[in-house]
Amino acid sequence: MSDSDHGRRTIRDVAKAAGVSISTASNALNGTGRTNAETREKVKRIADELGFRPNALARGLLTKRSHxxxxxxxxxxxxxxxxxxxxxxxxxxxxxxxxxxxxxxxxxxxxxxxxxxxxxxxxxxxxxxxxxxxxxxxxxxxxxxxxxxxxxxxxxxxxxxxxxDDAQGARIAVQHLQALGRSRILHITGEQNYLAARLRADAYRELVGSSGQVMFGEWSEEWGHSAIDEVYSQSGPKPDAIFCGSDEIARGVIDALRDRGISIPDDVAVVGFDNWEVVSKQTRPPLTTIDMExxxxxxxxxxxxxxxxxxxxxxxxxxxxxxxxxxxxxx
The missing domain is CATH 3.40.50.2300 (Response regulator)
Structure with a gap:
């Protein structure tokens, strides 16, 4: 019994079992040199049967890549x-x-x-x-x-x-709400110093025009909740849809609306952004949202x-x- 029977299989074991030289076995496994297809397949099959694993360092030296x-x-x-x-x-x-x-x-x-x-x-x-x-x-x-x-x-x-494509994501969110017949769409989003927040807000404004309102704040449920408190403490028309800059903000928005007895989506439709399923699937009702793929x-x-x-x-x-x-x- 050879030493390799007690431990890791070597290229020598593969070559012996395949009836080829060590250099031929090495070329077949590494895709180098001139080895015909039949020999390559035979060597690879025997290597698999023996459980041979090439040494990554040696392979890297041959190919000049670490893989x-x-x-x-x-x-x-x-x-x-x-x-x-x-x-x-x-x-x-x-x-x-x-x-x-x-x-x-x-x-x-x-x-x-x-x-x-x-x-x-x-x-x-x-x-x-x-x-x-x-x-x-x-x-x-x-x-x-x-x-x-x-x-x-x-x-x-x-x-x-x-x-x-944050702008494109914002557009399909707003277009979805508009297709539902919603015309008073509010945008509650995260910090204005984030490029993504600005791209989404700009795309939202392009679609809703001068009637739109963007509320920048934190990327948190707490901000979503307090933004709703702020909106409903003011006089004037209330939104019939809210596009949120993240799923966490959307969950805070939904909780705050429900606390006020507002039905979702009948009274106010809500769309989030992220499709963070830990949040979006557990929200009640489950959250319609933008998936960044x-x-x-x-x-x-x-x-x-x-x-x-x-x-x-x-x-x-x-x-x-x-x-x-x-x-x-x-x-």
Whole structure:
């Protein structure tokens, strides 16, 4: 019994079982050299039967690639990043590439530590993602010699970036409410210093005109609740529909309306933004909302980083991916 019977199988075991030389077995498994299709398939089948796993470091030395991608994020809770990471992984796994996800918690020191670790691992590229599309990345990213893709984050002018189309998402939300016959549509949203909030507010104003009102505040249920208190403490016509800048704001809005005995959607229809299902499905009634299609955004970022890591040229700029409307019970 050989030493390899007691532990990890080696390329020598595969070559012996296939009746080929070690170099032929290596070429067949790595897709290098001149090996006919029949031999390649035979070697791969025997490697699978033996449970042989190629040494990633040795493979990287042969191909000059680590077959790994880093994903750096400031999203501590993963609400935005995890759906994107799932989309990236679905693309990478089909190409034998691993994804390393690192959260910085908005700590520059931790961001540098993670980045150094990814570079030590010799990743083939990095995807930077964040909790807002206008967040500037760690300055160290701008100096790297490996490809960097920006997803739901701001990159330099010569980079490739992917964002949800916030303006288009706002338009389909407002158009849905207008199609329901609602004419007094109020927009309650988050902080005005967020680019996404301004893009959505501008698109809302384009559709509702001078009759529209935008209320900026925090990205929280508490703000949604207090905004309704403010609206109903004033005289004048009340809204028959409310477009909210996030699902959390929408849940606060709905709770505040119900506290006042206002029926949803009969008296006031409500649409959120995010399709954060932990919130949107548990709201009563379940929340009609805009889905930013984060998994698809991850797919696109994954394809882009794969292409760049293989030396392909991509057109720089921001690509905005369309959002979708998820209709539930609130509108």
């Amino acid at each position: 790994a991608i880093g994903m750096l994020t400031n999203d501590t809770y993963g609400r935005l990043t995890l759906p994107m990471a799932a989309g990236v992984s679905e693309i990478l796994v089909d190409h034998g590439v691993s994804l390393f996800l690192c959260a910085t918690n908005n700590d520059p020191r931790l961001a540098k530590l993670h980045l150094d670790a990814l570079l030590d691992r010799q990743v083939d590229g990095i995807i930077f993602t964040a909790t807002r599309i206008d967040l500037e990345p760690p300055p160290e990213l701008l100096k790297l010699r490996i490809p960097v893709i920006y997803a739901f984050a701001q990159g330099p002018a010569d980079s490739v970036s992917f964002h949800p 984060l998994k698809e955004l991850g797919h696109r970022a994954g394809l882009a980083i794969l292409g760049l890591s293989r030396g392909e040229k991509l057109e720089p700029g921001v690509e905005r991916l369309p959002c979708g409307l998820v209709v539930r019970g609130s509108a």
